[in-house]
Each structure stands twice: as C-alpha cells, then as structure tokens.
Amino acid sequence: MTDAESTGRPRTAYVTAMTLDGFIATDDHSLEWLLSRDIDPAGPFSHDAFMAGVGAIVMGRSTYDWIERHREQTGEAWFYQQPTWVMTHRPLEPPAGADVRAASGDVADLHPRLVAAAAGRDVWVVGGGALAADLARAGLLDEVIVSIAPVTLGSGAPLLDGHAELQLMDSGVNREFLCARYRVLPTAP
Structure with missing residues (x-):
C-alpha cells in the first residue's frame, strides 16, 4: 500500500515502459521499439485498469509531439478523455475536441491544478524522465510503475533524469514485459 492509498x-504516478537498458525513447524520441512488443491489455499491470482510475494527465512536449506524429500516421483520434497538460515553452495547437492545455514553468506549481482536475482520481505522468524527476525532487511523485521490454537501445531518453530513491511494492510478468511498481521515497534536498 502506498502513502497515497493509505491516506x-x-x-x-509515472507509468511508462522502458528498455532493459533504462530508456523510454530513442535519441529522436521514437517509441517504435515498444509498438512491436506483445502485452496482454487485461493482464498483470494492465494499462486499461490503470487508466480507469486516472483523472488528469501531464506529459512533456517530446511525448506530446510523438503522440501527434503517431496519430497523424495512423489517423487515430486523441487517445485520452482526461484533461491533459503538456509542459512546453513553444506554442501548442491542441487536437480538435481534446482537452489539451499548454503549461510552462515549474511542474510543482502546476501540480495542485492537476490534482484538482483529477477530482479524486489519479494523476498520470505520461512521459518525460525529466518531468517525472522534477516531480520526484519536489516530493510530489508517489509511484513509478514501469514495464521493462526485452530490448536495448544503447542510448536515448532515460527513465528518470536524475536521482530518485524507490521501494519495490509489487512486480509481475505480462507476456514480454517484466513489470514493477515502486513507491518514491523522500530524498534529502
């Protein structure tokens, strides 16, 4: 049970997939390495089950840009119903009909709005190892839930861009993925 659950x-929660060598995306922010992997959507560490409890989303600009490139290639609609904030310093054109908002500055200042918008549900940190690390440093990240794929990249965007202390809470296997759920421990400034 996490502190959030006990209270x-x-x-x-930062929920993502990474390669065995610790990267969430290639150097050019691609996730193609992930899309060919076999996972059971209803299996252990189900993304669908997690999403049922999500009330608000925050992501970095690189993640947002990748999602938009992927949507453009596939013709898919915006993936999320929840209000979504994109941390960026550049102009942002939200997808038609989607509740996507640009934000800049310190994500710790944005966090109370994320929690309020989530209306008692979870806040999902989609992507950005730097974004997740900023929340961890501010003491605002409760969990890191990661699905580890059997592939290495050699370089790319790291899972967390900075130091974090974690405590393993749960683990499992979902087809090709080794999955782990960690509580983020407080660290000294």
Missing part, C-alpha cells in the same frame, strides 16, 4: 488521496 485515501489520489496518486501521482
């Missing part, structure tokens, strides 16, 4: 407050 009944929603979690801020």
Whole structure:
C-alpha cells in the first residue's frame, strides 16, 4: 500500500515502459521499439485498469509531439478523455475536441491544478524522465510503475533524469514485459 492509498488521496504516478537498458525513447524520441512488443491489455499491470482510475494527465512536449506524429500516421483520434497538460515553452495547437492545455514553468506549481482536475482520481505522468524527476525532487511523485521490454537501445531518453530513491511494492510478468511498481521515497534536498 502506498502513502497515497493509505491516506485515501489520489496518486501521482509515472507509468511508462522502458528498455532493459533504462530508456523510454530513442535519441529522436521514437517509441517504435515498444509498438512491436506483445502485452496482454487485461493482464498483470494492465494499462486499461490503470487508466480507469486516472483523472488528469501531464506529459512533456517530446511525448506530446510523438503522440501527434503517431496519430497523424495512423489517423487515430486523441487517445485520452482526461484533461491533459503538456509542459512546453513553444506554442501548442491542441487536437480538435481534446482537452489539451499548454503549461510552462515549474511542474510543482502546476501540480495542485492537476490534482484538482483529477477530482479524486489519479494523476498520470505520461512521459518525460525529466518531468517525472522534477516531480520526484519536489516530493510530489508517489509511484513509478514501469514495464521493462526485452530490448536495448544503447542510448536515448532515460527513465528518470536524475536521482530518485524507490521501494519495490509489487512486480509481475505480462507476456514480454517484466513489470514493477515502486513507491518514491523522500530524498534529502
């Protein structure tokens, strides 16, 4: 049980997939390495089950840009119903009909709005190892939930861009993925 679960407050959780050597994307921010992997959507560490409890989303600009390139190639609609914030310093054109908002500055200042928008549900930190690390340093990241794929990249965007202390809470296997759920421990400044 996490601190968030024991207090009944929603979690801020960084849920992502990474390669065996610790990268969430290639140097050019591609996730193609992930899309060919076999995972059971209803299996252990189900993304669909996690999403049922998500009330708000925050992501970095590189993640947002990748999603938009992927949507453009596939013709898919915006993936999320939840209000979504994109941390960026550049102009942002939200997808038609989607609740996507640009934000800049310190994500710790944005966090109260994310929690309020989540309305008692969880906040999902989609992507950005730097974004997740900023939340961890501010003491605002409750969990890191990661699915580890059997592939290496050699370089790319790291899982977390900075130091974090974690405590293993749960683990499992979902087809090709080794999955782990960690509680983020407080660290000294």
